[in-house]
Amino acid sequence: EVKLQQSGDELVRPGASVKMSCKASGYTFTDYAMHWVKQSPGQGLEWIGTIIPLIDTTSYNQKFKGKATLTADKSSNTAYMELSRLTSEDSAVYYCARGPMVLITPGVMDAWGQGASVTVSS
Amino acid sequence: DVQMTQSPSYLAASPGESVSISCKASKSINTYLAWYQEKPGKTNKLLIYSGSTLQSGTPSRFSGSGSGTDFTLTIRSLEPEDFAVYYCQQHNEYPQTFGGGTKLELK
Numbered sequence: 001e002v003k004l005q006q007s008g009d010e011l012v013r014p015g016a017s018v019k020m021s022c023k024a025s026g027y028t029f030t031d032y033a034m035h036w037v038k039q040s041p042g043q044g045l046e047w048i049g050t051i052i053p054l055i056d057t058t059s060y061n062q063k064f065k066g067k068a069t070l071t072a073d074k075s076s077n078t079a080y081m082e083l084s085r086l087t088s089e090d091s092a093v094y095y096c097a098r099g100p101m102v103l104i105t106p107g108v109m110d111a112w113g114q115g116a117s118v119t120v121s122s
Numbered sequence: 123d124v125q126m127t128q129s130p131s132y133l134a135a136s137p138g139e140s141v142s143i144s145c146k147a148s149k150s151i152n153t154y155l156a157w158y159q160e161k162p163g164k165t166n167k168l169l170i171y172s173g174s175t176l177q178s179g180t181p182s183r184f185s186g187s188g189s190g191t192d193f194t195l196t197i198r199s200l201e202p203e204d205f206a207v208y209y210c211q212q213h214n215e216y217p218q219t220f221g222g223g224t225k226l227e228l229k
Binding site for chain 2: 004044045046047059061062063095097105106107108109110111112113114
């Protein structure tokens with residue numbers, strides 16, 4: 001069974017950074033890409049970016065360049081997303097989702113994590 | 123960015139009925155349109171991609187149609203487990219973008 005297990009909810013201070021994880025199981029981690037998606041009440045679902053763990057290549061939504069950094073650890077089958085300089089606009093639920101290993105065109109997301117809530121508050 | 127507009131935002135129906143959800147793109151996305159289902163306590167599920175291709179495991183009562191800018195998700199003979207939120211997503215060009223969602227509620 002394909003499973004993406006995300007790290008827990010976070011409460012962080014404005015200006016701080018947060019790094020969340022997404023541990024994959026049930027498939028060969030390096031055979032797929034990993035997408036990250038933001039869900040907020042005002043903006044709906046937004047694609048943040050994609051990483052291909054096999055070749056450590058990333059593609060970002062221009063809107064999230066400088067905000068999000070995607071990495072992956074092949075030894076532990078885990079993808080990470082770090083969000084920096086957090087503001088209230090970053091309060092949202094963040095999902096990781098598996099996709100096909102291509103970057104030429106966007107891929108669909110055939111398995112999702114359970115989501116991790118980030119609340120930015122002082 | 124390609125804007126995806128779903129309608130209606132809310133839809134009330136009863137088990138056994140058939141419903142359709144519309145998704146319109148601000149420009150042509152060929153047939154590169156996916157549909158997802160969101161349910162409380164469950165992870166999001168890919169139902170359909172490339173406009174009309176059913177993802178493995180998607181029941182045949184779900185169907186997708188359309189091309190260019192206009193797409194439709196149809197659910198025939200609703201089952202109790204179909205009451206959920208549905209999102210469309212264009213996967214034709216970067217950045218991939220999502221519709222605002224349609225909440226299918228029990229009448």
